[in-house]
Amino acid sequence: MKEIYSNTQRAILWLGDYSDTAVPSHPNAVLSRGEVKAAFGIAEDLAADRHHDTPEDREIAEGYRALDALLKVPWWQRIWTVQEALLPKHAVLRYGDTEMPFARFWKAFDHYFAQSYRECCGEYWLDFTDTSSNVISCLQTAIDYRRLLSHDQGLVFSVLISTFRGRLATDPRDKIFGLSGLAGTLVADYSLQPKDVFMRAIRTTITDSGSLAPLLRTPEPDRAKDLPTWAPDCCAKLGPEAQHSWDMVWFGLFAAFDAAMGTKAAMLNPSAGPVLPLQGLLVDEIYEVVVHGICRDRDEFCAMARRWQHTTETVAKRNHGVYPRGGTYKDAFWRTMVGDMILHEFDAQGTGQSRRAKASDEANCRMLWNPNGDHSMGVPFSRDRQFFTTRAGLIGIGNPGPKVGDAIYVLLGGRVPFILRPTPKKQDGATLLEYVSPAYVHGIMDGEVMKEKREPSWVHLI
Numbered sequence: 001m002k003e004i005y006s007n008t009q010r011a012i013l014w015l016g017d018y019s020d021t022a023v024p025s026h027p028n029a030v031l032s033r034g035e036v037k038a039a040f041g042i043a044e045d046l047a048a049d050r051h052h053d054t055p056e057d058r059e060i061a062e063g064y065r066a067l068d069a070l071l072k073v074p075w076w077q078r079i080w081t082v083q084e085a086l087l088p089k090h091a092v093l094r095y096g097d098t099e100m101p102f103a104r105f106w107k108a109f110d111h112y113f114a115q116s117y118r119e120c121c122g123e124y125w126l127d128f129t130d131t132s133s134n135v136i137s138c139l140q141t142a143i144d145y146r147r148l149l150s151h152d153q154g155l156v157f158s159v160l161i162s163t164f165r166g167r168l169a170t171d172p173r174d175k176i177f178g179l180s181g182l183a184g185t186l187v188a189d190y191s192l193q194p195k196d197v198f199m200r201a202i203r204t205t206i207t208d209s210g211s212l213a214p215l216l217r218t219p220e221p222d223r224a225k226d227l228p229t230w231a232p233d234c235c236a237k238l239g240p241e242a243q244h245s246w247d248m249v250w251f252g253l254f255a256a257f258d259a260a261m262g263t264k265a266a267m268l269n270p271s272a273g274p275v276l277p278l279q280g281l282l283v284d285e286i287y288e289v290v291v292h293g294i295c296r297d298r299d300e301f302c303a304m305a306r307r308w309q310h311t312t313e314t315v316a317k318r319n320h321g322v323y324p325r326g327g328t329y330k331d332a333f334w335r336t337m338v339g340d341m342i343l344h345e346f347d348a349q350g351t352g353q354s355r356r357a358k359a360s361d362e363a364n365c366r367m368l369w370n371p372n373g374d375h376s377m378g379v380p381f382s383r384d385r386q387f388f389t390t391r392a393g394l395i396g397i398g399n400p401g402p403k404v405g406d407a408i409y410v411l412l413g414g415r416v417p418f419i420l421r422p423t424p425k426k427q428d429g430a431t432l433l434e435y436v437s438p439a440y441v442h443g444i445m446d447g448e449v450m451k452e453k454r455e456p457s458w459v460h461l462i
Contacts, residue, residue, distance in 0.1 A: 005084060005087035006087045008088040009089055010091075010092065011091045011092070013075070013081070015070070015073045016095055016096075017096055018033045019031055019032050020033055031069055033098075035066040037098060039067040040100045042064055042067050044100070047104045047108040052064075071132035076138075078168050079179070080174065082182070085102055156183040157179070157201075157209075157214060158217065160179045160183060161176070164179060171190075172194040172235050173190060175234035176198065177197070184209075199228060202215070210264030211414075212411055212415075213415070215414070218238075218247035220236040228461070229462065249381060253339055253381070253415075254415045256356065258445075259417055260280075260411065264412065265279075265411070275461070275462055276462075278412065278461065279457065279458055282407055282408075282409055283390075283409060283444060284391060285406070286403065289388045292307065292386070294384055295384055302370070308333070308387045309369065312329055312389075315329065315389050324392050324394055325394065327443075329395075332395055334365045334366055336382075338357060338368070338381050340357045341355070342358075342361055384400070386400050386437075390408060395441075395442055396440055398419050398440070405422070410444065417445075419437045420435060420461070423462070430460050432461075433461055
């Protein structure tokens, strides 16, 4: 399919037929001609970066409702339509006989994201339902996809899997095969069971890219028990769309840091079964975990941050205020809260930017846990994460799930540290470990562990 779509000069992405046609040609005839015209009209306005800040304007309001309905058409929910939209040189959305270049549709939402970030035209943003918000979020990643192509191919594939995992597929193997043409060399093989496809996707992408970005994924609380912890469960249910959006922000951390100093992942027996052997360095062990539930509002987020700060202050007293990897706990805490990253204003093209935090950012970042403060600089990195301390006194955050006794590793090919869980199981005398989460651990994000010149050991994940 990759070759077919890539060599296509012009692809018609057919969404459905008008509901007011005498004999609709498709069961997905849910929008009238007028509604489709209104939806594409609003999209064209957004593509031109026109602002709609008059909620009482009936025509504009109806246009946004029509656009919301357009984004609920089943075409947006299918896994194979991702390649159909991204690979052709020129793609056109078509509903009935109404058309709009897909690139123009992308531009509309590029501007829409910028407008929503600036909190202008906000009344219309709230009008979109959860189903449409999911499509919008996926569109944002699709827009970013072409920018990612010049970077880590392993990251590209892992982002695609997590972004579009909610898409529908009759065959669960298509959750992988429907995206494999976009990045990497994985070849569709329907003789394999779904579990084997999920494992092969990770192994192949790590081998191709030398990167451990394929290990990144959003939390999967309802994973299949028979699947290795390092492989994604593409059949697991996703949480609310808003939660999934926060989770996806973590992929940005992988590109921003270089904990393993540009090393390539090393694997033994890359075609083997459920054990994934990698090389890495043990850094520390988790000593305390601060458990906190989902933050439903600003007050709950501030309460969570205060608990984290109190824990940090307690650890600081034990270490006489000196952070083990240099600097102060005061500095380590606020940087951990924002993942040491600052979100920028959108530029003129509607592209969101981020950068590493500077000392001058501290005052603004500390407003995060002020109930009346501005949360825009760091909430995505720390919201609904799990805070932990280590035996040596390091602090960090990861996905929900770490436990006391879990190990912190820097693995070759990994730009961020990983939390792994030792098990009683052994293979050839080596302890087998379970994958838990990527992590931000202050003080080891930029190659500090690799500079110690220790010899990496084999780490066997199950």
